[in-house]
Amino acid sequence: MSKFLKIFAPAAGGAAGVLTMAYMLADQFVVDIPSFAPALVSQANAASTDAAQTASTATPQGGFGLGREALGEEIAAWDVDVRPDGQGLPEGRGDVATGEQVFAEVCAVCHGDFAEGVGNWPVLAGGFDTLDNKDPVKTVGSYWPYLSTVWDYVHRSMPFGNAQSLSPDEVYAITAYILYSNYLVEDDFELSHENLAAFEMPNADGFIVDDRPETEYTIWRTEPCMQGCKDSVEITMRASVLDVTPEVEGADEEAAADPAPEGAEMAAADPAPPQSAAPGAVEDAAPDPELVAAGEKVFRKCKACHMVGKGARNRVGPMLNGVMGATIGGHEDFAYSSVFEKAAAEGRVWDEASMAEFLAAPKSYMKGTKMSFAGLRKQEDIDAIIAYLSSFGD
Amino acid sequence: MNDLLKSPSRRAFLRGSAAAVAGSVAGAASAQQPDPLITEVQDWAAITGEGVDETPYGLPIRFEDDVVRRNVPWLTADPISSINFTPIHALDGTITPQGCAFERHHSGAIELAKEDYRLMINGLVDTPLVFHYADLERFPRENHVYFCECAANTGMEWAGAQLNGVQFTHGMIHNMEYSGVPLRTLLEEAGLDTAGDLSDKWVYVEGADASSNGRSIPMEKALDDCLVAFKANGEALRKEHGYPVRLVVPGWEGNMWVKWLRRIEVMDGPVESREETSKYTDVLADGTARKWTWVMDAKSVITSPSPQAPISHGPGPLVISGLAWSGHGRITRVDVSRDGGMTWETARLGTQGDSKALTRFYLDTTWDGEEMLLQARAMDETGYVQPTKAQLREVRGENSVYHNNCIQTWHVKTSGEAENVEVS
Numbered sequence: 098m099s100k101f102l103k104i105f106a107p108a109a110g111g112a113a114g115v116l117t118m119a120y121m122l123a124d125q126f127v128v129d130i131p132s133f134a135p136a137l138v139s140q141a142n143a144a145s146t147d148a149a150q151t152a153s154t155a156t157p158q159g160g161f162g163l164g165r166e167a168l169g170e171e172i173a174a175w176d177v178d179v180r181p182d183g184q185g186l187p188e189g190r191g192d193v194a195t196g197e198q199v200f201a202e203v204c205a206v207c208h209g210d211f212a213e214g215v216g217n218w219p220v221l222a223g224g225f226d227t228l229d230n231k232d233p234v235k236t237v238g239s240y241w242p243y244l245s246t247v248w249d250y251v252h253r254s255m256p257f258g259n260a261q262s263l264s265p266d267e268v269y270a271i272t273a274y275i276l277y278s279n280y281l282v283e284d285d286f287e288l289s290h291e292n293l294a295a296f297e298m299p300n301a302d303g304f305i306v307d308d309r310p311e312t313e314y315t316i317w318r319t320e321p322c323m324q325g326c327k328d329s330v331e332i333t334m335r336a337s338v339l340d341v342t343p344e345v346e347g348a349d350e351e352a353a354a355d356p357a358p359e360g361a362e363m364a365a366a367d368p369a370p371p372q373s374a375a376p377g378a379v380e381d382a383a384p385d386p387e388l389v390a391a392g393e394k395v396f397r398k399c400k401a402c403h404m405v406g407k408g409a410r411n412r413v414g415p416m417l418n419g420v421m422g423a424t425i426g427g428h429e430d431f432a433y434s435s436v437f438e439k440a441a442a443e444g445r446v447w448d449e450a451s452m453a454e455f456l457a458a459p460k461s462y463m464k465g466t467k468m469s470f471a472g473l474r475k476q477e478d479i480d481a482i483i484a485y486l487s488s489f490g491d
Numbered sequence: 492m493n494d495l496l497k498s499p500s501r502r503a504f505l506r507g508s509a510a511a512v513a514g515s516v517a518g519a520a521s522a523q524q525p526d527p528l529i530t531e532v533q534d535w536a537a538i539t540g541e542g543v544d545e546t547p548y549g550l551p552i553r554f555e556d557d558v559v560r561r562n563v564p565w566l567t568a569d570p571i572s573s574i575n576f577t578p579i580h581a582l583d584g585t586i587t588p589q590g591c592a593f594e595r596h597h598s599g600a601i602e603l604a605k606e607d608y609r610l611m612i613n614g615l616v617d618t619p620l621v622f623h624y625a626d627l628e629r630f631p632r633e634n635h636v637y638f639c640e641c642a643a644n645t646g647m648e649w650a651g652a653q654l655n656g657v658q659f660t661h662g663m664i665h666n667m668e669y670s671g672v673p674l675r676t677l678l679e680e681a682g683l684d685t686a687g688d689l690s691d692k693w694v695y696v697e698g699a700d701a702s703s704n705g706r707s708i709p710m711e712k713a714l715d716d717c718l719v720a721f722k723a724n725g726e727a728l729r730k731e732h733g734y735p736v737r738l739v740v741p742g743w744e745g746n747m748w749v750k751w752l753r754r755i756e757v758m759d760g761p762v763e764s765r766e767e768t769s770k771y772t773d774v775l776a777d778g779t780a781r782k783w784t785w786v787m788d789a790k791s792v793i794t795s796p797s798p799q800a801p802i803s804h805g806p807g808p809l810v811i812s813g814l815a816w817s818g819h820g821r822i823t824r825v826d827v828s829r830d831g832g833m834t835w836e837t838a839r840l841g842t843q844g845d846s847k848a849l850t851r852f853y854l855d856t857t858w859d860g861e862e863m864l865l866q867a868r869a870m871d872e873t874g875y876v877q878p879t880k881a882q883l884r885e886v887r888g889e890n891s892v893y894h895n896n897c898i899q900t901w902h903v904k905t906s907g908e909a910e911n912v913e914v915s
Contacts, residue, residue, distance in 0.1 A: 249764060317878050324835075325834070326832055326833055
């Protein structure tokens with residue numbers, strides 16, 4: 098045994114004192130150690146914290162007498178979950194305007210200024226009426242059933258890489274801004290511990306409890322077919338067609354450059370030649386310079402995905418030079434969603450009316466569009482964008 | 492001579508170019524020349540190897556360095572909040588070594604020392620308690636083998652055959668022997684009289700990492716077979732699996748197996764946390780979503796041959812092998828089809844797995860060198876039969892993301908290569 102003790106000693110690594118050594122041994126050879134040793138260790142462990150050691154003498158209901166009673170401060174520090182009825186919410190409040198600032202500082206780097214999501218990071222806004230589409234856009238607005246979940250998650254787990262750094266007021270403000278970015282509140286809205294639980298989310302009724310026992314198990318608990326189960330078998334799809342399997346060795350870079358599943362980054366193979374701005378080339382009258390200037394500001398919401406002006410090329414979305422008056426879905430080298438392909442085939446054109454309707458509600462005007470932007474709420478913003486876009490000919 | 496130790500064919504295998512090596516293996520049956528590996532004294536037969544102090548904790552020999560977890564970079568925005576895949580194409584038996592068992596983190600794998608570990612039980616209990624790690628090892632403990640499957644396993648295949656490798660289509664699963672204390676024991680230690688009627692109570696469990704991943708579990712399950720585990724496959728949990736303590740929720744989706752478990756709260760309702768509302772809910776074709784779909788239904792897949800494990804020999808004896816599991820209990824039968832589901836034959840269960848654990852199956856057969864459309868179909872002790880993709884889509888559509896337990900098809904070509912396909 099003595100030789101083995103020498104082997105084990107280094108394993109205790111940095112453990113100081115006989116008690117710790119006894120504990121190591123107790124852990125390995127619990128039968129050989131006098132019964133008082135674990136109790137000593139337990140006391141030594143407790144003494145290392147400020148917490149009172151009460152449990153080892155009293156025997157609570159469970160009968161083992163292990164652990165100690167949690168202190169109120171400790172429970173308060175860890176028990177921060179918030180439930181749909183508002184249980185767990187601390188007092189506080191925050192409005193949309195404050196939320197917009199905080200969001201821009203700590204959230205927008207991943208989620209985008211307008212909660213539209215950057216790259217593969219989660220989209221928080223929009224996606225309404227898409228849950229029954231081929232590719233549903235599940236956002237806070239379109240999918241989350243309870244507002245408490247937003248508050249709870251932002252408070253406990255965000256921002257990514259600096260969790261639990263936001264004050265309750267900041268979390269109320271961010272939550273208010275996320276609602277605003279989903280057009281669920283007006284810009285003067287303030288969220289607080291008083292009104293959060295009563296806020297009804299659009300998809301609150303969109304969930305059912307697991308019904309597999311009725312809809313699936315009853316059907317699929319049958320004796321399976323063994324012979325002559327089908328007349329013929331055809332291959333209907335092959336993985337090699339999509340070819341999204343990562344290369345096994347040293348091809349991480351290549352795989353990373355592959356398009357994201359929803360076709361996020363479509364690098365233009367053949368960028369359109371630079372065009373000089375040609376005001377008035379599309380519409381009869383030159384657009385109002387003030388409106389163009391206002392549109393340039395609004396266009397910041399679009400810049401994450403679209404380019405316009407000199408050197409513009411297709412990015413996540415198609416480049417927009419000359420878009421006013423052009424065929425909808427008309428760039429040959431951009432991979433449009435099928436709704437745009439159909440519009441192009443039908444020869445539909447972007448005029449002021451169609452563009453205004455699209456910008457107001459992209460997902461419902463072009464059902465199935467890949468554009469994740471939720472839309473512009475104000476008519477003046479829509480007018481400004483159209484004026485701005487009209488100032489770039491092709 | 493050392494070159495002989497490097498397997499030149501391994502990379503070729505991985506690329507699916509089985510034909511390149513088929514000749515050399517098949518030719519072994521009728522050697523014309525004496526094999527120098529036999530007739531000449533090899534280095535390893537003459538020179539000594541490594542001493543016992545060389546690797547205090549050993550890793551697999553270097554020839555196996557391709558048997559590793561792999562990531563699908565386009566799946567997630569960042570590898571810190573992401574998932575990788577168990578190389579199930581290269582494993583046999585049922586136990587997954589911790590070092591290649593898939594990982595899923597929401598804020599990365601953290602380092603939490605046993606000395607710094609605390610577990611709190613609070614809420615509707617008689618006495619809210621705090622345990623140190625050493626306390627947990629003083630409760631009576633149990634050993635159980637369970638599979639842990641991510642609800643999103645095979646999730647990329649809903650809309651069609653997509654990833655060409657069983658590691659990627661089915662590798663969000665592992666199977667380990669856990670040592671730990673029943674959750675019931677800890678709850679009873681805190682006392683449940685305060686909770687009153689337990690039938691409508693829940694426990695909320697959360698982790699100590701920055702995501703503080705939290706899930707609500709009905710009290711009935713918490714008192715049934717959940718385990719607060721600190722060892723896996725005989726040794727401490729690896730960091731990436733929740734060292735020093737994780738929750739084991741047998742048969743239920745992996746997201747509930749909270750790692751770095753720090754708090755258990757007894758409640759009168761679910762929290763409706765992010766991971767049980769916006770995620771891990773299954774959208775049906777009409778846009779409504781199922782929630783609380785916790786159980787992983789019966790599922791199986793052939794791991795060899797498969798796209799990453801092509802047939803490397805010619806016609807003749809062939810072992811078709813795979814894994815089957817069910818969150819409802821034991822696997823009782825696995826059938827294998829070689830013609831895309833027209834005819835089936837019942838496979839041999841290599842190991843009758845425990846309840847809610849992986850079962851290995853084999854079909855010891857003869858390959859005629861012709862194409863095959865290989866499928867496996869599992870049955871569990873409830874009589875549930877693993878459905879086809881068409882059956883699943885008929886009920887759920889294509890947007891569920893989670894809980895895809897469809898029958899998988901591999902198209903094995905005359906070269907021995909295999910491809911992920913869908914069949915009519």
